[in-house]
Every structure is written in structure tokens, then in C-alpha cells.
Amino acid sequence: MANHASTKETKAGFVSLIGRPNAGKSTLMNSLLGENIAMVSQKANATRKRSNAIVMHNDTQIIFVDTPGLHEREKVLNQFMLDEALKAMGDCDLIVYLAPITDSIENYEKFLKLNNSKVKHIIVLSKIDQVSQDKLFKKILQYNQFSDNFEALIPMAIPKKIGHKDLLETISKMLPASPFLFDPEDLTSELVRDIYAGFIREGVFQNVSDEIPYESDVLIEKIYEEKNVDRIIATIIVEKESQKGIIIGRGGEGIKRIGKYSREKIEMLSGKKAYLDLQVVVKKGWSKDKSYLQEIGYTS
Numbered sequence: 001m002a003n004h005a006s007t008k009e010t011k012a013g014f015v016s017l018i019g020r021p022n023a024g025k026s027t028l029m030n031s032l033l034g035e036n037i038a039m040v041s042q043k044a045n046a047t048r049k050r051s052n053a054i055v056m057h058n059d060t061q062i063i064f065v066d067t068p069g070l071h072e073r074e075k076v077l078n079q080f081m082l083d084e085a086l087k088a089m090g091d092c093d094l095i096v097y098l099a100p101i102t103d104s105i106e107n108y109e110k111f112l113k114l115n116n117s118k119v120k121h122i123i124v125l126s127k128i129d130q131v132s133q134d135k136l137f138k139k140i141l142q143y144n145q146f147s148d149n150f151e152a153l154i155p156m157a158i159p160k161k162i163g164h165k166d167l168l169e170t171i172s173k174m175l176p177a178s179p180f181l182f183d184p185e186d187l188t189s190e191l192v193r194d195i196y197a198g199f200i201r202e203g204v205f206q207n208v209s210d211e212i213p214y215e216s217d218v219l220i221e222k223i224y225e226e227k228n229v230d231r232i233i234a235t236i237i238v239e240k241e242s243q244k245g246i247i248i249g250r251g252g253e254g255i256k257r258i259g260k261y262s263r264e265k266i267e268m269l270s271g272k273k274a275y276l277d278l279q280v281v282v283k284k285g286w287s288k289d290k291s292y293l294q295e296i297g298y299t300s
């Protein structure tokens with residue numbers, strides 16, 4: 001009397017990616033997101049407001065929580081990232097500890113001390129393409145002294161795609177049997193928002209002077225989908241009134257160019273016509289403003 005809907009064995013779980021600056025976390029995430037059916041969701045976990053990057057590997061839904069590199073901003077956000085990363089360590093099914101091959105083993109020992117959660121971890125040694133095989137073996141031997149602590153050690157050369165399959169297979173093995181935790185359809189709409197915001201951000205980068213884009217961000221307020229046309233309402237947030245002026249440009253020329261650039265990209269992706277309603281809003285100190293960050297979903 002098998003219920004056919006539940007016979008397919010799926011797995012799902014939360015994985016946090018921990019590593020010192022420059023370890024290769026963003027590179028790894030981008031590369032995993034690039035080649036798998038992957039989705040990024042800002043609001044998927046409404047109570048924690050963490051970013052989730054979801055990577056599907058066969059019948060496993062791997063949810064990377066709090067993924068660095070998804071937020072590229074500095075200032076206050078960095079502190080949040082750190083706090084959240086520490087929280088994430090105790091609050092997931094698996095930890096991936098990422099260290100460049102040249103990193104001292106002492107950093108791993110520090111991580112072991114810091115990680116007093118009972119969550120299991122695997123080690124990824126990145127940048128193995130930068131050392132000789134001899135050095136790689138020596139380093140693996142050093143880590144092996146701690147083999148009681150970790151579940152697996154995976155050497156990777158991330159840009160060369162060495163080790164990716166091994167990593168995904170290992171993570172899949174370690175996650176619990178579970179139905180998918182995020183509905184792929186919801187995620188797709190989140191992904192679409194992220195991609196559209198990315199196009200508009202690109203439009204800003206392409207069309208205005210260098211210093212503005214770093215102090216601006218784009219928020220997709222609403223997407224009204226109709227059969228042949230999408231209506232998208234979006235806001236470009238800047239720090240200063242003068243930047244707003246530059247973005248809008250003389251007689252609205254700037255904002256028109258940004259709009260045209262991003263609309264064409266959106267239309268290419270959606271295969272439909274797009275109407276883009278772009279506002280520019282000044283929020284002084286937005287990148288340092290905790291309550292504003294909260295409003296747009298960056299903090300818990």
C-alpha cells in the first residue's frame with residue numbers, strides 16, 4: 001500500500017559554510033550556484049531572515065545558510081555576517097569548514113575550540129592548485145591528526161572545478177532523509193526578483209559614475225505578472241541627494257538609460273514585454289542603519 005507520493009527518498013538540510021576571510025567561500029558558493037539548479041532566497045526563512053542559497057544535487061536539497069558573498073556590502077553588514085555565521089554554526093545539519101591549503105593548522109584548531117555545537121563538519125581545503133603535490137600531502141597529514149573530529153576532508157581547486165562533485169556527494173550523504181524544505185516554485189520567484197534586481201544594479205553600474213554603485217542598492221518592490229507583460233516596480237536606494245540627481249540625470253536621461261538597459265535584459269530573460277517603474281530614493285546612511293537593514297530583510 002505504498003503511497004506513491006512518498007516513495008521517492010529525498011534528503012534536505014541546512015549547511016553552514018565557515019571560513020576565514022579569503023578562504024574562497026564566495027568563489028565556492030558562486031560556483032555551486034552557477035552550475036546546479038540553484039536558488040537564492042532572502043525571505044525563505046522569515047524568522048531568521050538569513051539568506052539561503054539552495055543547491056539541488058540529485059534528490060538532495062542542500063540549503064547553505066547565511067552564505068557570505070551573497071551580501072557584498074561592508075560596514076555594519078560585516079558584523080551581522082560574523083554574528084550570524086556563529087549562530088549558524090550551531091543551528092544547522094552540517095558545517096563545511098573551508099580553509100586554503102596554505103592556511104596554518106592552528107586556525108583549524110581554533111575553529112574546533114569555537115565550535116562547541118554537536119554539529120558534524122567536513123573540511124574543504126581550497127586552492128590546492130597553488131601548491132605542489134608534496135605540500136598537499138603534508139597538509140593532509142597534518143589535518144589527519146584531527147581525523148576523529150571531522151567526517152571528511154575534500155581538497156578543491158575551486159575555479160578549476162576540482163572537488164565539486166566530491167563535495168556535493170559528501171554533503172548529500174550526510175544530510176537527513178527529509179522532504180524538500182523549500183518549495184522550488186517559491187524559490188524560483190525569489191530568484192527572479194534577485195536576478196531582476198541584479199540587472200538594474202548592472203544598469204546603474206553601466207550608466208553612472210563609479211562611486212555611486214557602491215553606495216546604492218536595488219529593491220524589487222513588486223512584480224505583477226500578466227500573460228504578455230511583466231510590470232516591475234523597483235527602487236534604487238542611494239546615500240545622498242546628489243547621487244539621486246546623478247542617477248536621474250539631466251531631464252531624466254540617466255534613469256531612462258538605466259531603465260532601458262535593465263528592461264531589455266529582463267525582457268530577454270522572461271521572453272515577455274516588461275514595464276519597469278523605477279524610483280530613486282535617498283536613505284542617508286542606509287548601509288549603516290540597522291533598522292533599515294532590518295526592514296529590507298538583512299538582519300534577524
Ligand SMILES: Nc1nc2c(ncn2[C@@H]2O[C@H](COP(=O)(O)OP(=O)(O)OP(=O)(O)O)[C@@H](O)[C@H]2O)c(=O)[nH]1
Pocket residue numbers: 019020021022023024025026027028068069126127128129130156157158159
Ligand atoms: N587558485 C585558487 N584561487 C582560489 C580558490 N578559491 C578561491 N580562490 C581565490 O581566492 C580569493 C578569495 O576568494 P573569496 O571567494 O573571495 O574568499 P571568501 O572566503 O569569500 O572571502 P571573504 O569574502 O573575505 O570572506 C579570490 O581571488 C578567489 O578567486 C582555489 O581553489 N584556487
